[in-house]
Amino acid sequence: xxxxxxxxxxxxxxxxxxxxxxxxxxxxxxxxxxxxxxxxxxxxxxxxxxxxxxxxxxxxxxxxxxxxxxxxxxxxxxxxxxxxxxxxxxxxxxxxxxxxxxxxxxxxxxxxxx
Amino acid sequence: xxxxxxxxxxxxxxxxxxxxxxxxxxxxxxxxxxxxxxxxxxxxxxxxxxxxxxxxxxxxxxxxxxxxxxxxxxxxxxxxxxxxxxxxxxxxxxxxxxxxxxxxxxxxxx
Numbered sequence: 001x002x003x004x005x006x007x008x009x010x011x012x013x014x015x016x017x018x019x020x021x022x023x024x025x026x027x028x029x030x031x032x033x034x035x036x037x038x039x040x041x042x043x044x045x046x047x048x049x050x051x052x053x054x055x056x057x058x059x060x061x062x063x064x065x066x067x068x069x070x071x072x073x074x075x076x077x078x079x080x081x082x083x084x085x086x087x088x089x090x091x092x093x094x095x096x097x098x099x100x101x102x103x104x105x106x107x108x109x110x111x112x113x114x
Numbered sequence: 115x116x117x118x119x120x121x122x123x124x125x126x127x128x129x130x131x132x133x134x135x136x137x138x139x140x141x142x143x144x145x146x147x148x149x150x151x152x153x154x155x156x157x158x159x160x161x162x163x164x165x166x167x168x169x170x171x172x173x174x175x176x177x178x179x180x181x182x183x184x185x186x187x188x189x190x191x192x193x194x195x196x197x198x199x200x201x202x203x204x205x206x207x208x209x210x211x212x213x214x215x216x217x218x219x220x221x222x223x224x
Contacts, residue, residue, distance in 0.1 A: 004156075033212075042120075042202060042214035043157070058211070090156050102147070103212055105156035 002026050004106035006091045012112045013081040021076040021109050023091030031096030032074035033058075033103065034066060036087040043090065049074055050096055081113045120203050120215025127193055128223050135201060135218045136187040143205030146179050146186040147212070151200045160201075161188070195224050 006023045013019055025032065030051045035043040035058075045058030047066040055066050063085060065077045074093075078085055088110050094103040120137045127133060137146070145164055149157035161172050163179035163186060170177055176189045186205075190197055203215040 035214075040123075040216055042118075042216045043204075043212075044214070045211060048211065092156075102159055102162055103206075104159070105149075107156045108154075 004091055004093055004104055006089075006106040006109050008109060009107070010110045012114060013078075014114060015082060017081050018077065018079050019081065019111075020078075021089055021091070021111075022073070023075065023106060024073045025091075025093040025104075026072065027093060027104065028071070029093035029095055029104075030071070031094045032068065033092040033094075034064070034074070034076045035090045035092065035105075036060065037090060037108075038087050046076065046089075078111075081111075083113045085111065086113045087111060118203060118205055118213055118215040120218055122218060123216070124219040124221070126221045126223060129193060129195060131193055133190040133193050133197070133220065134187060135203075136185060137203035137205075137215045138185040139205055139213075140184070141205075142183040143207065143213075144183075145206035146177070147204040147206060148175075148177050148186070148188045149202045149204060151202065151217075153199070157202055190220075193220075193222050195222050198222050 004025045033048040034046040037043050044060050049055045049068040052071045067075045088108050091106040092103045118137050118139050148160045151157045161177040166183045168179040174191045200217045202217050204212040
């Protein structure tokens with residue numbers, strides 16, 4: 001089972017460049033999420049999509065945009081990368097609909113902005 | 115926003131010892147989750163707790179959902195080298211948004 005797949009695994013960007021992180025899940029989940037992980041800060045929610053066609057801001061949305069392309073795919077875009085966006089990014093998904101649904105994570109994308 | 119206080123920040127223990135870590139929140143959660151993250155990987159769910167007072171085990175792991183719904187603990191019995199990693203607690207609100215603790219780094223000395 002692939003579960004949650006995200007690409008690329010590693011990326012180095014120059015300040016001001018743009019890029020899109022891709023995420024796809026094969027579990028027929030309704031909800032998808034993007035988190036970033038920084039040392040000593042746990043995982044912080046950037047954006048989430050409770051269902052196909054909807055997106056909402058999380059805790060740290062500034063500098064990011066998202067697209068819920070279809071039920072399977074949820075992409076994260078950095079329009080003008082900044083060094084503060086150097087981080088590990090995790091995509092996740094869950095069945096959604098009510099509390100108590102397990103969230104499953106991808107393997108992460110390591111992004112460095114120089 | 116809501117915050118979780120997870121402690122300890124790191125632990126360095128002898129193989130075979132028991133380990134305990136906990137999370138507290140100023141707010142009530144409906145679900146508590148415990149994840150483990152190995153180096154270079156994404157977090158993997160260890161235990162999910164859905165009811166206040168619930169005590170759940172998964173092998174050598176035991177976790178409890180606090181009665182007040184504002185805290186949870188995770189115990190690992192008889193630690194082994196493969197237990198190393200970062201352990202995260204997470205509280206889940208309605209609508210599935212998770213709030214994560216900062217993590218506990220576990221190092222096991224064999």
